[in-house]
Amino acid sequence: MPIYDAILDAPPCRLGAIFTGEALTRLDFLPTDTPVSGQANSRARQLADELDAYWRNPAHEFGLLYVPAGTSFQLRIWHALMAIPPGQPTTYGALAKQFGTAARAVGQACGSNPLPILIPCHRVVAANGLGGFMHASSGTPLDVKTWLLAHERRAD
Template sequence: MSAYDAVLPAPMCRLGARFTGDALTRLDFLPSDAAPSSRIDSRARQLNVELDAYWQDPGHVFDLLYVPLGTPFQLRVWHTLMGIPPGRPTTYGGLAAQLGTAARAVGQACGANPLPILIPCHRVVAARGLGGFMHADAGMPLDVKISLLAHERCAD
């Protein structure tokens, strides 16, 4: 059995989706050579439609059931991330000041985000430069962040 209920294409990679019941609970960035699912169920079809709408318009508001699983602090950070508009990234420090916490704690919560794109952790950057993404500061994760920011017209 696959680790994912569906593997969907994306412009810069593949996306592995996991559902619990009808709710999307995880979305992982996978290498571009990961085989997309040949058959997808109605949940994955709806996710694919929503993602296609986002690829067309980065301001698209996702209309599907998704449930991020995390600590109360992580959920607080993730909820705040959802208020960051496309094309207007903020810094870890700015978000930390808004939440009354430390930038490093915000970074850890961003890195633990189980639903990137839907919860736009890529819109949080370092005071100088891009910062990290998915607990990495180089390689595929940072390439994905750069691609998402470019899609939203924010890349340096």
């Protein structure tokens, strides 16, 4: 398990955050029984405040500095994910068509997203169902994706 700079409470789970300098570089979904961090530094407090704003309003735009590391293809896909409005998911196939690639390639890029929620990969679903999440096709990851999508629909 990575060493997290902060572990925060979130409605569907816990979130493990890793910062490089001032930038958030990784955010992982963790089990609900993972202990939350004690005193948070200013970076973790800002992230917690930003996430609280998102829990209240899924249209919240994150102002926190974050830097995802990925291939040029992944970065293009992740940039496109940030344009998907909350409560209005799109499909892997629709994104694939936009980029002239296969739906599976889009799914792999979504699954490799190091900053879920900030880069909303959960807003991409299969043509006939939920699809995968975090390289999983069942279990807790899909429970988290279902929760996030429902949270965003409720706010519409």
